[in-house]
Amino acid sequence: MRTVEEQTEIIRSAGYRVTQSRLAVLQVLAQAAESLDAAAIYDLGRQIHPRLGRVSVYRTLDLLTGLGLARHVHGEGNCHGYARADRPEGHYMICQDCGQVQEFPCAGLDDWLDSIGRQSGFVIRGHLLQLEGVCSGCQNSYQ
Amino acid sequence: MRTVEEQTEIIRSAGYRVTQSRLAVLQVLAQAAESLDAAAIYDLGRQIHPRLGRVSVYRTLDLLTGLGLARHVHGEGNCHGYARADRPEGHYMICQDCGQVQEFPCAGLDDWLDSIGRQSGFVIRGHLLQLEGVCSGCQNSYQ
DNA sequence: CTCCCTGCAAACATTTTGCATATCA
DNA sequence: TGATATGCAAAATGTTTGCAGGGAG
Numbered sequence: 001m002r003t004v005e006e007q008t009e010i011i012r013s014a015g016y017r018v019t020q021s022r023l024a025v026l027q028v029l030a031q032a033a034e035s036l037d038a039a040a041i042y043d044l045g046r047q048i049h050p051r052l053g054r055v056s057v058y059r060t061l062d063l064l065t066g067l068g069l070a071r072h073v074h075g076e077g078n079c080h081g082y083a084r085a086d087r088p089e090g091h092y093m094i095c096q097d098c099g100q101v102q103e104f105p106c107a108g109l110d111d112w113l114d115s116i117g118r119q120s121g122f123v124i125r126g127h128l129l130q131l132e133g134v135c136s137g138c139q140n141s142y143q
Numbered sequence: 144m145r146t147v148e149e150q151t152e153i154i155r156s157a158g159y160r161v162t163q164s165r166l167a168v169l170q171v172l173a174q175a176a177e178s179l180d181a182a183a184i185y186d187l188g189r190q191i192h193p194r195l196g197r198v199s200v201y202r203t204l205d206l207l208t209g210l211g212l213a214r215h216v217h218g219e220g221n222c223h224g225y226a227r228a229d230r231p232e233g234h235y236m237i238c239q240d241c242g243q244v245q246e247f248p249c250a251g252l253d254d255w256l257d258s259i260g261r262q263s264g265f266v267i268r269g270h271l272l273q274l275e276g277v278c279s280g281c282q283n284s285y286q
Numbered sequence: 287c288t289c290c291c292t293g294c295a296a297a298c299a300t301t302t303t304g305c306a307t308a309t310c311a
Numbered sequence: 312t313g314a315t316a317t318g319c320a321a322a323a324t325g326t327t328t329g330c331a332g333g334g335a336g
Contacts, residue, residue, distance in 0.1 A: 017290065017335050038325080053293040058326065074217035074271075080325085093265050104263050112255060113274070120247045121279035122236050128217075128273040131256070136264035160310050160315065181300080196318040201301065223300090292333070302323070309316075 004030055007069050014067055021056040024049035025064065033102075035073040035081030035094070074128070095135040102135065147173055150212050157210055164199040167192035168207065176245075178216040178224030178237070217271065238278040245278065 004026050008018045016022075024045040028036065032044070038057050045052045061082055064070035073081035073092070083092070091106045109129070117124045147169050151161045159165075167188040171179065175187070181200050188195045204225055207213035216224035216235070226235070234249045252272070260267045 012336095019291065019335070021292070051293075054325095055294085055327080056292060059291085072222075074222060079215075079217060079222055093263070093267075095265075102263075102265075104259055104265065106259075108255060112251060116247055116249075116274070117276070120236070120245075121282075122238075122245075122247065122274065122276050123282060124236075124274050124276040126275040128271065128275075130271040131259070131265065131267050132269040132271075133260070133265050133267040139264075139266060155311095162310065162316065164317070194318075197300095198302080198319085199317060202316080288336095290333105290335080292331105294330095294332105296327105296329085298325100298327070300323100300325070303321085305319095307317080307319100310314095311312100 002069075010067055010069065011063075016063065020049045021045075021052050022060050022063070024052050025057060025060040026069070029064075029070060029082065029084040032083075035083040037080045037082070041082065074130070091129050093131040093133065093135070095133065095138055104131065145212075153210055153212065154206075159206065163192045164188075164195050165203050165206070167195050168200060168203040169212070172207075172213055172225065172227040175226075178226040180223045180225070184225065217273070234272050236274040236276065236278070238276065238281055247274065 004023070007026055007030075008023070011018055011022065025041060027048055028041050028044040036044070038054070038061065041061070042052065042054050042057045045057060061070060065072065065082075065085075068085055070082050071085040073083050073094070091104055091109070093102050093104050095102075106129075109127075113124055113127060116122075147166070150169055150173075151166070154161055154165065168184060170191055171184050171187040179187070181197070181204065184204070185195065185197050185200045188200060204213060208215065208225075208228075211228055213225050214228040216226050216237070234247055234252070236245050236247050238245075249272075252270075256267055256270060259265070
Protein backbone atom coordinates (compact mmCIF):
# COMPACT_ATOMS: atom_id res chain seq x y z
CA MET A 1 0.00 0.00 0.00
CA ARG A 2 1.67 3.17 -1.23
CA THR A 3 1.44 6.30 0.88
CA VAL A 4 0.03 9.50 -0.55
CA GLU A 5 3.54 10.94 -0.26
CA GLU A 6 4.92 8.19 -2.46
CA GLN A 7 2.13 8.79 -4.93
CA THR A 8 2.81 12.51 -5.12
CA GLU A 9 6.45 11.76 -5.75
CA ILE A 10 5.42 9.62 -8.72
CA ILE A 11 3.34 12.49 -10.06
CA ARG A 12 6.15 14.97 -9.55
CA SER A 13 8.82 12.81 -11.13
CA ALA A 14 6.59 12.24 -14.13
CA GLY A 15 6.74 16.00 -14.72
CA TYR A 16 3.31 16.91 -13.38
CA ARG A 17 2.56 19.35 -10.60
CA VAL A 18 1.21 18.30 -7.24
CA THR A 19 -1.83 20.50 -6.79
CA GLN A 20 -4.58 20.81 -4.22
CA SER A 21 -7.03 19.18 -6.61
CA ARG A 22 -4.81 16.22 -7.29
CA LEU A 23 -4.03 15.78 -3.63
CA ALA A 24 -7.72 15.82 -2.78
CA VAL A 25 -8.51 13.08 -5.29
CA LEU A 26 -5.57 11.02 -4.10
CA GLN A 27 -6.69 11.32 -0.50
CA VAL A 28 -10.26 10.39 -1.33
CA LEU A 29 -9.12 7.26 -3.13
CA ALA A 30 -6.70 6.43 -0.33
CA GLN A 31 -9.38 6.70 2.34
CA ALA A 32 -12.14 4.92 0.46
CA ALA A 33 -12.02 1.16 0.59
CA GLU A 34 -14.76 0.86 -1.98
CA SER A 35 -14.66 2.01 -5.56
CA LEU A 36 -16.15 5.42 -6.24
CA ASP A 37 -17.52 7.08 -9.34
CA ALA A 38 -16.59 10.58 -10.43
CA ALA A 39 -19.53 12.18 -8.62
CA ALA A 40 -18.67 10.53 -5.31
CA ILE A 41 -15.02 11.51 -5.66
CA TYR A 42 -16.13 15.06 -6.34
CA ASP A 43 -18.36 15.17 -3.25
CA LEU A 44 -15.76 13.68 -0.95
CA GLY A 45 -12.97 15.72 -2.50
CA ARG A 46 -14.82 18.96 -1.78
CA GLN A 47 -14.68 18.14 1.90
CA ILE A 48 -10.91 18.18 1.61
CA HIS A 49 -10.52 20.95 -0.98
CA PRO A 50 -13.75 22.98 -1.21
CA ARG A 51 -12.76 24.74 -4.43
CA LEU A 52 -12.37 21.42 -6.25
CA GLY A 53 -14.21 21.35 -9.58
CA ARG A 54 -15.83 18.48 -11.39
CA VAL A 55 -13.58 18.99 -14.35
CA SER A 56 -10.47 18.48 -12.30
CA VAL A 57 -11.82 15.24 -10.96
CA TYR A 58 -12.13 13.86 -14.48
CA ARG A 59 -8.77 15.20 -15.54
CA THR A 60 -7.06 13.95 -12.40
CA LEU A 61 -8.57 10.50 -12.75
CA ASP A 62 -7.25 10.33 -16.29
CA LEU A 63 -3.85 11.39 -15.07
CA LEU A 64 -3.79 8.91 -12.20
CA THR A 65 -4.97 6.12 -14.45
CA GLY A 66 -2.19 6.91 -16.89
CA LEU A 67 0.37 6.80 -14.09
CA GLY A 68 -1.01 3.55 -12.73
CA LEU A 69 -2.15 5.12 -9.47
CA ALA A 70 -5.85 4.55 -10.13
CA ARG A 71 -7.83 2.25 -12.30
CA HIS A 72 -11.29 1.72 -13.65
CA VAL A 73 -13.58 -0.74 -11.94
CA HIS A 74 -16.18 -2.17 -14.28
CA GLY A 75 -19.05 -4.48 -13.64
CA GLU A 76 -22.79 -4.77 -13.61
CA GLY A 77 -23.26 -2.58 -10.61
CA ASN A 78 -20.69 0.17 -10.71
CA CYS A 79 -19.61 0.47 -14.28
CA HIS A 80 -17.84 3.77 -13.88
CA GLY A 81 -16.04 3.29 -10.61
CA TYR A 82 -12.47 4.17 -9.82
CA ALA A 83 -10.24 2.65 -7.19
CA ARG A 84 -6.63 3.22 -6.25
CA ALA A 85 -4.28 0.86 -7.99
CA ASP A 86 -1.35 -0.52 -6.06
CA ARG A 87 -0.90 -3.89 -7.58
CA PRO A 88 -1.03 -5.53 -10.96
CA GLU A 89 -4.40 -4.79 -12.43
CA GLY A 90 -6.94 -7.27 -13.51
CA HIS A 91 -7.97 -9.06 -10.34
CA TYR A 92 -10.25 -7.76 -7.71
CA MET A 93 -13.18 -8.64 -5.56
CA ILE A 94 -16.09 -6.31 -4.98
CA CYS A 95 -18.25 -6.71 -1.90
CA GLN A 96 -21.91 -6.54 -2.87
CA ASP A 97 -22.74 -5.31 0.60
CA CYS A 98 -20.23 -2.57 1.41
CA GLY A 99 -18.75 -1.95 -2.02
CA GLN A 100 -15.21 -2.51 -0.85
CA VAL A 101 -12.70 -3.45 -3.51
CA GLN A 102 -9.86 -5.74 -2.54
CA GLU A 103 -7.20 -7.68 -4.30
CA PHE A 104 -7.07 -11.43 -4.06
CA PRO A 105 -4.34 -14.02 -4.46
CA CYS A 106 -4.15 -15.14 -8.04
CA ALA A 107 -1.73 -18.02 -7.82
CA GLY A 108 -2.39 -20.51 -10.58
CA LEU A 109 -4.44 -18.19 -12.74
CA ASP A 110 -1.76 -17.69 -15.36
CA ASP A 111 -1.34 -21.43 -15.80
CA TRP A 112 -5.07 -21.82 -16.19
CA LEU A 113 -5.19 -19.02 -18.74
CA ASP A 114 -2.39 -20.64 -20.71
CA SER A 115 -4.39 -23.81 -21.03
CA ILE A 116 -7.48 -21.85 -22.09
CA GLY A 117 -5.43 -20.16 -24.77
CA ARG A 118 -4.11 -23.46 -26.07
CA GLN A 119 -7.57 -25.00 -26.16
CA SER A 120 -9.26 -22.09 -27.88
CA GLY A 121 -6.55 -20.87 -30.22
CA PHE A 122 -6.90 -17.42 -28.74
CA VAL A 123 -3.73 -15.48 -27.98
CA ILE A 124 -4.44 -14.01 -24.56
CA ARG A 125 -2.92 -10.60 -24.02
CA GLY A 126 -4.76 -9.45 -20.95
CA HIS A 127 -7.56 -10.31 -18.63
CA LEU A 128 -10.08 -8.82 -16.27
CA LEU A 129 -11.24 -11.04 -13.45
CA GLN A 130 -13.68 -9.50 -11.09
CA LEU A 131 -15.39 -11.42 -8.32
CA GLU A 132 -18.56 -10.28 -6.64
CA GLY A 133 -19.64 -11.54 -3.28
CA VAL A 134 -19.52 -10.70 0.40
CA CYS A 135 -16.31 -9.78 2.18
CA SER A 136 -15.39 -11.31 5.51
CA GLY A 137 -16.23 -8.11 7.38
CA CYS A 138 -19.78 -7.99 6.06
CA GLN A 139 -20.26 -11.69 6.74
CA ASN A 140 -19.40 -11.07 10.37
CA SER A 141 -21.80 -8.17 10.67
CA TYR A 142 -24.71 -10.48 9.81
CA GLN A 143 -24.16 -12.55 12.95
CA MET B 144 -26.29 -20.72 -30.86
CA ARG B 145 -29.99 -19.97 -30.53
CA THR B 146 -31.89 -18.91 -33.62
CA VAL B 147 -33.82 -15.66 -33.68
CA GLU B 148 -36.98 -17.78 -33.82
CA GLU B 149 -36.03 -19.52 -30.60
CA GLN B 150 -35.30 -16.18 -29.02
CA THR B 151 -38.65 -14.74 -30.02
CA GLU B 152 -40.35 -17.78 -28.53
CA ILE B 153 -38.60 -17.04 -25.23
CA ILE B 154 -39.86 -13.46 -25.38
CA ARG B 155 -43.38 -14.57 -26.21
CA SER B 156 -43.55 -17.24 -23.54
CA ALA B 157 -42.34 -14.73 -20.96
CA GLY B 158 -45.48 -12.75 -21.68
CA TYR B 159 -43.94 -10.05 -23.85
CA ARG B 160 -44.89 -9.16 -27.37
CA VAL B 161 -42.66 -9.78 -30.35
CA THR B 162 -42.51 -6.43 -32.06
CA GLN B 163 -40.67 -4.97 -35.00
CA SER B 164 -38.36 -3.07 -32.68
CA ARG B 165 -37.47 -6.10 -30.63
CA LEU B 166 -36.91 -8.19 -33.74
CA ALA B 167 -34.61 -5.56 -35.17
CA VAL B 168 -32.47 -5.47 -32.05
CA LEU B 169 -32.35 -9.26 -31.91
CA GLN B 170 -31.28 -9.45 -35.52
CA VAL B 171 -28.59 -6.83 -35.07
CA LEU B 172 -27.13 -8.72 -32.11
CA ALA B 173 -27.39 -12.00 -33.98
CA GLN B 174 -25.55 -10.69 -37.02
CA ALA B 175 -22.87 -8.77 -35.15
CA ALA B 176 -20.00 -10.87 -33.94
CA GLU B 177 -18.58 -8.00 -31.95
CA SER B 178 -20.19 -6.23 -29.03
CA LEU B 179 -22.10 -3.06 -29.87
CA ASP B 180 -23.16 -0.07 -27.86
CA ALA B 181 -26.65 1.39 -27.89
CA ALA B 182 -25.86 3.89 -30.64
CA ALA B 183 -24.47 1.22 -32.95
CA ILE B 184 -27.45 -1.02 -32.33
CA TYR B 185 -29.72 1.91 -33.13
CA ASP B 186 -27.93 2.66 -36.39
CA LEU B 187 -27.87 -0.94 -37.55
CA GLY B 188 -31.39 -1.56 -36.32
CA ARG B 189 -32.72 1.30 -38.44
CA GLN B 190 -31.48 -0.49 -41.53
CA ILE B 191 -33.79 -3.33 -40.59
CA HIS B 192 -36.67 -1.34 -39.12
CA PRO B 193 -36.40 2.30 -40.19
CA ARG B 194 -38.94 3.54 -37.66
CA LEU B 195 -36.89 2.17 -34.75
CA GLY B 196 -36.37 4.73 -32.01
CA ARG B 197 -33.51 5.16 -29.63
CA VAL B 198 -35.78 4.66 -26.66
CA SER B 199 -36.84 1.23 -27.84
CA VAL B 200 -33.25 0.19 -28.18
CA TYR B 201 -32.63 0.93 -24.52
CA ARG B 202 -35.86 -0.67 -23.40
CA THR B 203 -35.31 -3.73 -25.56
CA LEU B 204 -31.77 -4.18 -24.30
CA ASP B 205 -33.08 -4.10 -20.74
CA LEU B 206 -35.70 -6.67 -21.63
CA LEU B 207 -33.27 -8.96 -23.41
CA THR B 208 -30.78 -8.70 -20.58
CA GLY B 209 -33.48 -9.64 -18.10
CA LEU B 210 -34.40 -12.67 -20.21
CA GLY B 211 -30.78 -13.72 -20.58
CA LEU B 212 -30.76 -13.12 -24.34
CA ALA B 213 -28.26 -10.27 -24.17
CA ARG B 214 -25.68 -9.11 -21.72
CA HIS B 215 -23.45 -6.21 -20.91
CA VAL B 216 -19.86 -6.33 -22.02
CA HIS B 217 -17.60 -4.24 -19.86
CA GLY B 218 -13.97 -3.43 -20.18
CA GLU B 219 -11.52 -0.66 -20.78
CA GLY B 220 -12.42 -0.19 -24.40
CA ASN B 221 -16.13 -0.72 -24.78
CA CYS B 222 -17.63 -0.15 -21.38
CA HIS B 223 -21.20 0.05 -22.59
CA GLY B 224 -21.30 -2.75 -25.08
CA TYR B 225 -23.96 -5.38 -25.49
CA ALA B 226 -23.62 -8.83 -26.98
CA ARG B 227 -26.04 -11.68 -27.44
CA ALA B 228 -25.92 -14.16 -24.60
CA ASP B 229 -26.31 -17.83 -25.33
CA ARG B 230 -24.46 -19.42 -22.50
CA PRO B 231 -23.84 -18.88 -18.83
CA GLU B 232 -22.59 -15.38 -18.46
CA GLY B 233 -19.36 -14.31 -16.98
CA HIS B 234 -16.78 -15.67 -19.38
CA TYR B 235 -15.87 -14.26 -22.68
CA MET B 236 -12.97 -13.33 -24.87
CA ILE B 237 -12.77 -10.13 -26.84
CA CYS B 238 -10.57 -9.96 -29.88
CA GLN B 239 -8.54 -6.76 -29.81
CA ASP B 240 -8.32 -6.82 -33.57
CA CYS B 241 -11.84 -7.53 -34.85
CA GLY B 242 -13.84 -6.92 -31.70
CA GLN B 243 -15.49 -10.30 -31.83
CA VAL B 244 -16.85 -11.64 -28.56
CA GLN B 245 -16.76 -15.36 -28.03
CA GLU B 246 -17.28 -17.78 -25.20
CA PHE B 247 -14.47 -19.99 -24.03
CA PRO B 248 -14.31 -23.29 -22.19
CA CYS B 249 -14.24 -22.66 -18.49
CA ALA B 250 -13.55 -26.11 -17.11
CA GLY B 251 -11.81 -25.88 -13.78
CA LEU B 252 -12.65 -22.27 -13.11
CA ASP B 253 -15.19 -23.00 -10.42
CA ASP B 254 -12.75 -25.15 -8.51
CA TRP B 255 -10.18 -22.42 -8.69
CA LEU B 256 -12.67 -19.84 -7.51
CA ASP B 257 -13.62 -22.05 -4.57
CA SER B 258 -10.04 -22.15 -3.43
CA ILE B 259 -9.77 -18.37 -3.78
CA GLY B 260 -12.84 -17.98 -1.63
CA ARG B 261 -11.46 -20.24 1.05
CA GLN B 262 -8.14 -18.44 1.10
CA SER B 263 -9.60 -14.96 1.24
CA GLY B 264 -12.67 -15.45 3.39
CA PHE B 265 -14.74 -13.92 0.62
CA VAL B 266 -18.07 -15.54 -0.26
CA ILE B 267 -18.04 -15.52 -4.06
CA ARG B 268 -21.45 -15.07 -5.61
CA GLY B 269 -20.53 -14.20 -9.16
CA HIS B 270 -17.66 -13.46 -11.43
CA LEU B 271 -16.74 -11.65 -14.56
CA LEU B 272 -13.81 -13.07 -16.49
CA GLN B 273 -12.99 -11.30 -19.66
CA LEU B 274 -9.97 -12.13 -21.76
CA GLU B 275 -8.52 -9.80 -24.32
CA GLY B 276 -6.29 -10.98 -27.11
CA VAL B 277 -6.35 -12.06 -30.71
CA CYS B 278 -8.76 -14.66 -32.03
CA SER B 279 -7.61 -17.46 -34.26
CA GLY B 280 -9.17 -15.85 -37.32
CA CYS B 281 -7.23 -12.62 -36.91
CA GLN B 282 -4.03 -14.51 -36.22
CA ASN B 283 -4.40 -16.27 -39.55
CA SER B 284 -5.01 -13.05 -41.42
CA TYR B 285 -1.57 -11.81 -40.33
CA GLN B 286 0.17 -14.57 -42.21
C1' DC C 287 8.06 34.87 -13.10
C1' DT C 288 6.37 31.39 -16.20
C1' DC C 289 3.65 27.90 -17.60
C1' DC C 290 0.69 24.31 -16.09
C1' DC C 291 -3.47 23.59 -14.00
C1' DT C 292 -7.75 25.17 -12.37
C1' DG C 293 -12.72 26.32 -12.10
C1' DC C 294 -16.56 28.18 -14.27
C1' DA C 295 -19.80 27.96 -17.91
C1' DA C 296 -21.38 26.08 -21.82
C1' DA C 297 -21.27 22.52 -25.25
C1' DC C 298 -21.81 17.87 -25.99
C1' DA C 299 -23.14 13.03 -25.45
C1' DT C 300 -25.90 9.59 -23.36
C1' DT C 301 -29.88 7.76 -20.98
C1' DT C 302 -34.52 8.28 -18.87
C1' DT C 303 -39.26 10.01 -18.50
C1' DG C 304 -44.10 11.81 -20.12
C1' DC C 305 -47.53 11.16 -23.20
C1' DA C 306 -50.40 10.44 -27.32
C1' DT C 307 -50.43 7.07 -30.96
C1' DA C 308 -49.65 2.71 -33.20
C1' DT C 309 -49.56 -2.29 -33.01
C1' DC C 310 -49.41 -7.00 -31.43
C1' DA C 311 -52.17 -10.85 -29.64
C1' DT D 312 -60.51 -4.64 -29.11
C1' DG D 313 -57.69 -3.70 -25.27
C1' DA D 314 -53.49 -3.51 -23.18
C1' DT D 315 -48.73 -3.27 -24.34
C1' DA D 316 -45.07 -1.13 -26.66
C1' DT D 317 -43.63 2.61 -29.57
C1' DG D 318 -41.62 7.03 -31.07
C1' DC D 319 -41.17 11.78 -30.42
C1' DA D 320 -39.78 15.50 -27.54
C1' DA D 321 -37.96 17.12 -23.51
C1' DA D 322 -35.77 16.40 -19.12
C1' DA D 323 -32.18 14.47 -16.56
C1' DT D 324 -27.68 12.77 -16.21
C1' DG D 325 -22.82 12.35 -17.17
C1' DT D 326 -18.58 14.00 -19.56
C1' DT D 327 -15.71 17.14 -22.40
C1' DT D 328 -14.09 21.59 -24.21
C1' DG D 329 -12.93 26.82 -24.32
C1' DC D 330 -11.01 30.23 -21.87
C1' DA D 331 -9.38 33.70 -18.48
C1' DG D 332 -7.31 33.66 -14.04
C1' DG D 333 -4.59 31.38 -10.19
C1' DG D 334 -1.01 28.70 -8.05
C1' DA D 335 3.12 25.39 -8.21
C1' DG D 336 7.82 25.28 -9.03
